[in-house]
Amino acid sequence: MDIGKPQRIVRVEPLEDPVPRETPAPAPEREPEKVPTAPGRK
């Protein structure tokens, strides 16, 4: 790619990140823990 002769150097610091970052997936809902019951008990 011929882009010609250099003219000047600039410093570019975007306020917003130009790279779209992945948003973390929401954690799956936890099922309520089952409390074991002793055999024979109600």
Place this chain on the structure above:
Amino acid sequence: MLDRAPDYLEPIIGWRVWVIVLDERGVPRLRSVVQKTEWPTGEALVAECCQRRVLAKLLRRPQHGPAPLRSCQCGVYATQLAELEPLLAEAPWETGARVLGRVSLWGEVVECERGWRASHAYPARLYVPVRDGRRPRLSQEEIALGLADYGVPVELLPCRPSQAVTLLARQTVRRRRRSNAA
């Protein structure tokens, strides 16, 4: 990075052409046309000087600092839309599928007569023309689907790469007219 205030607070937007290659999982990825650099998804492509790396090794000299250097030819290249035409012309030999798009440039950027060389780059918007290359054996839609991993808009073009510049230039003119009329 030089220790000075930034000149711009928004990325410079240029245009580029990429060749489509498949990664180790068979997913389409962007690769630079001249250098065999695969563009990562979700992180910026950071320039390094490949020319000096070879030369420095041969001459046993240290490489120069971070790319791009004004006196070198290194950096991630981008240009204006009209300048892409030669890269998208019909080739008499077999080529890989080609896509084009807008690219964000930032960090240290060498402004040139018809484009830029930057230290950092990431695609901003991708356009997938009707494929003209035989490799990889994927449809236009499959290529676009794989490129969605870059997390930027991906658009299918109803034309071959050689007609893409004309089509996109017309779209830009129409968009400008509409915004001027509003």
